[in-house]
Amino acid sequence: MSTATYTVKGMTCGHCVSSVKEEVSEVAGVTSVEVDLPTGLLTVESDGPVQEADVVAAVEEAGYEVVR
Amino acid sequence: MSTATYTVKGMTCGHCVSSVKEEVSEVAGVTSVEVDLPTGLLTVESDGPVQEADVVAAVEEAGYEVVR
Numbered sequence: 502m503s504t505a506t507y508t509v510k511g512m513t514c515g516h517c518v519s520s521v522k523e524e525v526s527e528v529a530g531v532t533s534v535e536v537d538l539p540t541g542l543l544t545v546e547s548d549g550p551v552q553e554a555d556v557v558a559a560v561e562e563a564g565y566e567v568v569r
Numbered sequence: 570m571s572t573a574t575y576t577v578k579g580m581t582c583g584h585c586v587s588s589v590k591e592e593v594s595e596v597a598g599v600t601s602v603e604v605d606l607p608t609g610l611l612t613v614e615s616d617g618p619v620q621e622a623d624v625v626a627a628v629e630e631a632g633y634e635v636v637r
Contacts, residue, residue: 516584 502532505551507543508568509536509560517565524559531556541568570600573619575611576636577604577628585633592627599624609636 512518518536525534525545533546545556557567580586586604593602593613601614613624625635 513581514585516588517582520584 503547503550505545505547505553505556507545507556507560509541509543509565510568511565512536512538512541514538517563520563521560521565524563525556528552528555528559543567571615571618573613573615573621573624575613575624575628577609577611577633578636579633580604580606580609582606585631588631589628589633592631593624596620596623596627611635 509521512521515538518538521536521543522534525531525543528551530547530549530551531545532548535544536542543560545551560567577589580589583606586606589604589611590602593599593611596619598615598617598619599613600616603612604610611628613619628635
């Protein structure tokens with residue numbers, strides 16, 4: 502099991518958080534997704550290796566941006 | 570047909586707008602709902618008389634507040 506963190510830009514409310522969680526949860530291997538709205542911190546737990554690009558793409562699919 | 574306007578407080582993004590539109594659309598008699606996010610202006614068109622209290626309750630159900 503591994504944990505990776507990202508910072509997401511543009512979320513303004515609980516609906517935004519839900520959208521990000523929903524999309525990132527669908528990434529292969531992901532077992533748990535947590536989002537802290539005030540800081541934009543996205544914490545992704547997984548069973549095995551997860552492609553960072555897949556997480557970034559999922560965040561963008563939700564309509565937000567990962568800060569590099 | 571009549572049109573009433575309200576000011577809604579607390580909406581921060583398009584998801585918020587969707588929630589308000591969805592709830593207010595369910596109020597009896599309402600035929601059209603428009604929301605302007607930057608100003609919070611909610612415009613409600615209806616076939617017949619609509620109870621203001623029902624619109625206010627719908628906005629609150631969505632998680633926001635009508636400014637009086």
